[in-house]
Amino acid sequence: MAATCMIHQLQRERGTANVYLGSKGTAYKAHLPLQFKHTSDAEEALRARLKSKFLSSDSMHTQVRLLTSITLASQCLDQLPTLRKQIQKQDVTPLKSTDAYCRLIGKIINLIFEAADVSNDASITKTLVALFNFIQGKELAGQERALGAIGFSQQQKDQNILSKMQELERAQHDIFERFLEFAAADEQSVWKTLKQSELTSDINKLRTMFKALSETNSYTPELGEVWYEVATKRIDGLQNIENMLTSRLMEQVQVRIEEAKGEISNHNVLMEKIAEDNTVDSSFNMLFDHQFSGLHGIEMGVLEQQEREVRTGHKSFYDLICEQANHINHMTNELENVKRALHEQKVIGRAKILLMQSSKIGEQQAHQxxxxxxxxxxxxxxxVANNIVAKVANI
Structure with a gap:
């Protein structure tokens, strides 16, 4: 999936840039242009995918919100070369650079969120919601990696970075829990293995070390590189789960395409059979089909038996209609359940933004x-989120 690949490369670029800037240009000097190249390749693939999938003349049905998200992401990507020049010249602070990358990554993540809202298949939407939450969690892990690289590399105490890293750690826990609600058993199993791995243990040890060093102000640039390498390995582990999600999503799409082709073929055969059937019993009337409610309390036993004995061309055609209606109702109910969860995430996100703006607090504080x-x-x-959003709408 081009979007997830682009996000992953931007996360790597952000971390590499932070080690470079935090060390005053002494660390990762050779890594930086190479990472720029990897990200540019991913960007080219993403732009090509968006153009062919959503911006062609055959895709005019695409929803306005998704098109708006694509436009905003593209405009942010246009500004990436300027940011890179500032980084190479060290004309930007590590925190400002991190903020810029986070903003860009957020725009691309939003593409996946809007794509989930456009989907009309329950199973596909469920996977998209799992993927969206996981990518958000992985992005928070990337932000923690970025801030840790700054904190370890800059050789001076920064309580704000420590507090922000602790917020990011808590936020990751919450959002990965939401991911698990929609994830398949295989993905849940791999996630559990990663959480119990030595890699996660190493990250927790470094988190503890960062807290201890913040009290003694004993940072060194080398610790910045160690933190970045270990955090990167953890994110690579997260990337494996992300790849599982995207692979499952592609498989579901392909299966749904094949199912649709089969349904069309079967319906065509049935329609041809109905058209050729000359034994139509015109006495059958849909208004007397007792599988649907009619007069309250009427005895249906005899009537239902008579109904089952009627097997005509019209009845076959009617069965087809009923079968499709039941299938649509079932799929609609499943889709509504997943869409409801998606809508709730949007409202909660909106409420958090409103609280952040009105109370001048961070995202984690707003969530708490x-x-x-x-x-x-x-x-x-x-x-609670609905009440907050409604109050602002009525102002």
């Missing part, structure tokens, strides 16, 4: 405030 309010008012998180 939502949770605290929900508990105190005996409401669900989505109910």
């Amino acid at each position: 405030l939502l949770q605290k309010t929900a508990m105190s008012q005996n409401q669900t998180l989505i109910e």
Whole structure:
């Protein structure tokens, strides 16, 4: 999937740039242009994919919100060369560089979110929601890697970085829990293995070390490189799960395409059979089909038996209609359940942004405030979020 590949390369570029900037240009000097090249290759593939899939004359049905997301992401990508020049000249601070990369990655992640909203297949939408949440969690892990690279490399105490890293650690836990709600058993198993691995243990040790060093102000540039390498290995492990999700998504799409082809073929055969059937019993009337409710309390036993004995061309055609209606209703119910979860994430995200803007707090603090309010008012998180969004809409 071109979008996930682009996000992964941008995350690598962000971390590489932070080690380079944090060390005043002494570390990763040779790595930087090579990573720029990897990201540019991924960008080229993403742009080509977006153009062929959503921006061609055959894709005019694409929803406006998705097209807007594509436009914003493309405009941000256009500014990437300028950011790279600033990084190479060390004309930008590590934190400002991180902020810029986070903003760009966020725009591309939003493409996946909007794509999930466009999907009309329940199983595909469920996988997209799992993928979206996982990519968000992986991005938070990337931000933690970026801030840790800054903190370890700059050789000076920065309490703000420590606090932000701790917020990111908590936020990762919450969002990966949401991913697990929609993930398949195989993905859940690999996630469990990663959490129990030596790699995760090493990350936790470095987190503890960063906290201890912040009290003694004993950072060295070498620790920045160690942190980046270990954090990168962890993110590569996350990338394996992300690849599993994207592979499953592609398989589901292909299966659905083949199923649709089979359904069309079967329906064509049935329609031809119905058209050739000369034994139509015109006495059959859909208004007397007792599988649907009619007069309340009427005895259906005899009528249903008579109904089952009627097997005409019209009845076959009607069976086809009923079968399709039942299938559509079933798929609609499944899709609505997944879409509801997707909509709730949007509303909660919107409420957090409003709290961040009004109270001048961070995202994790906004999330904790939502949770605290929900508990105190005996409401669900989505109910509190809906109330916040509604209040702002009425102002």
